[in-house]
Amino acid sequence: MNKTLTTLTRALAFALALPLAAAGARVAKPKSHAPQHPINLNSATVTELMQLPKIGMKTAERIITFRKEHGGFRRSEELMNVKGIGEKSFQKLQPYLSVGSAVAMSPASVRNPAPKAAHPKHSPAPKAAAKK
16 A cells, blocks of 8 residues: 555656646746847848747748848838738837848949059150240
């Protein structure tokens, strides 16, 4: 009988401890961490985008695809045009977003290089000083 009581006591202790341990594990697990610095939508990698709250790999890849197809983000609100990001999601993300220069530049925005200096052979000869 003593052996049965010990086994029963252990089973009861285990049965009580298991839900408590599971509840403690859920509380101890941190929610998503906010990024330390704002994430630039025009230069961030998939890994950097995944630091944003509620952004997984698929959504991060969609953001990059949108960026490539549209020449970058001009305003952070354009993020709502990406599938999976609605107004509520955007409101949570907005404090962590920045928009710098666009990754893909249009040909019109690329400056022409400075004109080359004239080659000495081809430059006009200086006029001789007038003699008095």
